[in-house]
Amino acid sequence: MKTIQYYFSPKSPWTYLGHERLIGLARQHGALIEPKPADLARIFPLSGGLPLNKRPPQRQAYRLTELKRWSHYLDLPLNVQPRFFPVDETDAAKMIASVIKAGDSDGALKLSGAVLRAVWAEERDIADTATLIQIANDCGLDGAALHAGREAGAGLYEQYTNEAIELQVFGAPWYVYRGESFWGQDRLEFLERALAAD
Template identity: 40%
Template sequence: MTKKIEYYFVLNSPWSYFSGARLGQIAKQKNADIDLKPVLLSELFPRTGGQPLKQRSQQRQAYRLAELKRWSSRLALPIHLEPTYFPVDESLAVRTVIAAIQSQHDALELVIALGAALWRDNLNLADEQVIADVLIKLQLPLTLIQTAKDEQSYAKILSDNTEEAISKGVFGVPTFVVGSDVFWGQDRLDFVEQALT
């Protein structure tokens, strides 16, 4: 029986950016499927005690930047600590991810590339051309963008994913769920790997 990892994420999270490639490697090594579940932080945080970055104390904000530097070095993943377009309106980009999921493309690869566009390349994910350039690089159809614009059900998918996440005990991103076990944060991927063994 194939094991499954439910992956709750947002593109606006640098920690999601850090986790994508490693998650893919773990899933491949453990013969596990990844169920991509983009969520809405605007719904998740208020209902689970989270705070948007700008509302956190100066100490927490400073520590976050220090940790991003450390993990960028540890993972050898370059990052703009304070990208120009953050927080970005990720709605079109994440809807394009949903379109890719439903069309059975490699949507994790798209998530990783979109995260890199924001966090590594300092690009604007609200810009349709940026999304198109990512799709072209991955040899994915540009029609995914039009589908993302037209498909009205995607708002409900995002809301449903968020409701599901909350019901499973998720309060932040990235979060990985294996069976009934919940693992929050890209620094918990070792435990995800262990749970699949």
Template identity: 50%
Template sequence: MRRTLDYYFAPQSPWVYLGHARLTELLQRTNTEVRVRPADFGHIFSVSGGLPLPQRAPQRQAYRLVELRRFSEALGVPLNPQPRHFPLPGDPSALLITAVAAHDGAAAAMRLTGAIGQAIWVQERNMADATELAAVLAECGLDAERLAQAQDAQTKALYAQHTREAVDAGVFGAPSYVLDGEIFWGQDRLDFVERRLAA
């Protein structure tokens, strides 16, 4: 029987970007289905004790930059730890991914998620800007209509549903991978996801 993994994430997260290609490859190699679940981590932080980046202690902010550089080098994934357009609101890109998942399926939503991460962390583009989001949609070969659909009531309801499901599952950070009810938090836990899939 084909396994299913729930992928909860904030598309603007550098940790999501660092792990996304490896997750995509793992899912393909293990023939695992994915449910693409962008979620509102501002809300999730508020109910789980997390803090948005600008509110964290200076020591934590400084160490985050060290770790981003370490993982970028270790994984061979290019990343600018302090891109021009960050922090930025995650809702515009999260809603767009939600709309694409609903209309075009998980594979298209995964492709778009990877492109958005690349746009933020390598190309330094503003993924809260509708014009830039439209450009990335086109680069992914996706329908321009998805940008308008990202703002409709159905998409917003789905996004809220993903957020509730994340909270109910015990998710508190991004990315989180939920497999058979077990949470794996962070791109550095993908080896454990693979082991769980092999079990």
């Protein structure tokens, strides 16, 4: 079975821009996606990366330009400066990991997409308990139970973060197929070529 390991941050705009396209690619090529939410706050310092607010002004400005460009190109709604960003993604990531732990990768991908849309298209606060519960409910999950039991996913979230560090991941989204890494939603075309070659 073709398997794509998918390391991501549930608050990353680049992950948002690539999420549904990745799912479509996997479906088209009969591939399985293994979603792996990872903590970029731990990963960035190890790779020389900087949090957004510590990057030089010219880099911050160009990031906004690129986000607008990609949003327009993909015809995906995206507020480049959302009301609730930066935001603590920890609870959202643990909830996603809990769904994965329960054996529901499709549910985890659906929840991940909904969380990403909440930040970048819907002006919702994914650090807010009621918001997270509602998002999960809308995905057909038991939001209250999932939020209450989110620590069940904490170990997996840490495991995925450690895996990412071991793989020398330094950004999100990050796709791994047959041991080859692809960084960024703008590398999905190369991932597709690799899938097609098989």
